[in-house]
Amino acid sequence: MSVDRHEINVTVNGTLYRRSVESRLLLSDFLRHDLLLAGTHVGCEHGVCGACTVIVDGAAVRSCLMFAAQTDGRSITTVEGLAPDQDHMHPLQESMRDCHGLQCGYCTPGILMTMKAFLEETPDPDEAQIREALSGNLCRCTGYQHIVEAMQLAAQRLRGSST
Amino acid sequence: MKPAPFRYVAARSLEQALALKAELGDEARFLAGGQSLVPTMNFRLTQPTMLIDINPLDELAGIRNGSDTLRIGALTRYRSLERDPMTAVKLPLIAEALPVIAHPQIRNRGTIGGNLAHADPASEMPAIVLTLGGRLHAQSVRGERWIEARDFFVGALTTALESDEMLTEVELPAAAADSGACFLELSRRRGDFAIIGVACMVRLDAQGECIEARIGLCNAADGPVYANEASSSLVGKKLGEGEIAEAAALVQGAIDPGGSIHASKDYQRHIAGVLTARALTTANKRACRER
Numbered sequence: 001m002s003v004d005r006h007e008i009n010v011t012v013n014g015t016l017y018r019r020s021v022e023s024r025l026l027l028s029d030f031l032r033h034d035l036l037l038a039g040t041h042v043g044c045e046h047g048v049c050g051a052c053t054v055i056v057d058g059a060a061v062r063s064c065l066m067f068a069a070q071t072d073g074r075s076i077t078t079v080e081g082l083a084p085d086q087d088h089m090h091p092l093q094e095s096m097r098d099c100h101g102l103q104c105g106y107c108t109p110g111i112l113m114t115m116k117a118f119l120e121e122t123p124d125p126d127e128a129q130i131r132e133a134l135s136g137n138l139c140r141c142t143g144y145q146h147i148v149e150a151m152q153l154a155a156q157r158l159r160g161s162s163t
Numbered sequence: 164m165k166p167a168p169f170r171y172v173a174a175r176s177l178e179q180a181l182a183l184k185a186e187l188g189d190e191a192r193f194l195a196g197g198q199s200l201v202p203t204m205n206f207r208l209t210q211p212t213m214l215i216d217i218n219p220l221d222e223l224a225g226i227r228n229g230s231d232t233l234r235i236g237a238l239t240r241y242r243s244l245e246r247d248p249m250t251a252v253k254l255p256l257i258a259e260a261l262p263v264i265a266h267p268q269i270r271n272r273g274t275i276g277g278n279l280a281h282a283d284p285a286s287e288m289p290a291i292v293l294t295l296g297g298r299l300h301a302q303s304v305r306g307e308r309w310i311e312a313r314d315f316f317v318g319a320l321t322t323a324l325e326s327d328e329m330l331t332e333v334e335l336p337a338a339a340a341d342s343g344a345c346f347l348e349l350s351r352r353r354g355d356f357a358i359i360g361v362a363c364m365v366r367l368d369a370q371g372e373c374i375e376a377r378i379g380l381c382n383a384a385d386g387p388v389y390a391n392e393a394s395s396s397l398v399g400k401k402l403g404e405g406e407i408a409e410a411a412a413l414v415q416g417a418i419d420p421g422g423s424i425h426a427s428k429d430y431q432r433h434i435a436g437v438l439t440a441r442a443l444t445t446a447n448k449r450a451c452r453e454r
Contacts, residue, residue: 004168022168023169023171023214024167045164045165046164046205047198047201047202047265047269053268059271060267060268061268061271062198062268062269064205065201066272067197067201070173114267118267132267132353133267135266135352135353136265136267
């Protein structure tokens with residue numbers, strides 16, 4: 001069988017990319033290997049761990065369960081698109097640092113993208129809602145206490161910045 | 164951990180998608196949310212020659228309101244069901260189950276049609292559709308037909324769909340005013356597959372006697388289970404502790420759980436009894452409140 005390829009135009013972190021992709025190329029591998037955006041991590045590759053979570057047209061999704069060919073015309077945000085510029089971090093990132101919400105850091109990009117979408121929809125969450133939102137992201141280092149605290153702080157900071 | 168090569172076609176119309184499926188049969192798979200299919204492809208347990216991506220077919224998504232039924236398009240994502248306030252009113256069983264169906268990121272993509280056509284015995288939605296006595300609409304180049312839920316789920320990962328058919332819609336009865344429902348499941352972690360899940364619906368008359376009861380389970384056999392004997396045992400009775408315990412015992416006798424390293428068959432059977440009793444008690448209370 002000859003290689004089945006598709007032309008896609010996809011916007012990632014505000015930049016439009018035109019690429020030819022093989023049908024079976026996962027979105028996670030497209031981001032990492034074709035666009036060299038290796039901030040999106042690959043853990044389990046079957047939708048369990050959440051490390052590869054990115055935002056596609058506003059919704060947090062597993063990038064290992066989508067094909068790059070499906071993203072033609074779509075807009076994607078990865079962890080590289082979070083910080084406003086080189087010198088400043090996003091409030092989510094700042095809060096993770098301040099609360100010691102990361103240890104090895106492997107799960108962190110997925111958690112940040114999950115929580116970015118979550119906090120946009122739920123700006124004033126309680127702890128139970130945060131834990132539910134985090135349920136699809138596995139961290140095997142710290143446990144979740146500091147991550148939950150970081151998200152409470154981030155929500156507070158994001159509410160402050162929007163008023 | 165990477166899928167085997169395949170041809171990808173983004174469907175331009177339902178007719179085109181059905182024509183391709185008719186041509187290729189089991190070699191081709193429809194791609195809806197991909198949250199069950201793509202993991203099996205990543206493991207190379209599934210190696211279709213072609214993926215027909217039906218995501219562009221907007222007409223397959225959305226909820227249509229009938230007088231006493233709802234028709235849900237196969238491509239309706241779980242997230243939109245979760246966000247629709249009508250779900251809690253008309254489909255309370257589904258509203259209660261949605262938060263424990265996988266995780267938010269999965270529900271952003273996952274579709275009701277893909278979930279039902281995948282027919283995982285541990286999955287919540289097949290058990291709920293079976294419990295509610297829903298029916299499923301299939302289309303192919305040959306025509307269309309409705310399939311009753313009890314005939315649709317044939318076994319583990321197996322449905323009554325022919326190789327050229329697409330599941331396009333599911334029809335469910337809207338909750339009656341005199342009804343109460345409850346969905347409960349036990350899983351090791353939030354969002355994991357259920358060790359056992361129980362869906363219950365009861366309807367009560369003005370005297371508080373049960374006029375209809377329906378009990379279904381997931382992960383309790385090689386397909387979703389409707390506990391017929393337990394359900395009919397409740398009709399004509401007030402649902403006290405004794406009646407509920409009796410129905411729970413009948414449920415335990417009716418299931419055939421597979422067991423796993425995390426939960427033995429005996430443990431699953433025990434949990435099925437406990438959850439059935441709790442779910443029936445709650446459903447009964449909710450129905451009383453409705454009255």
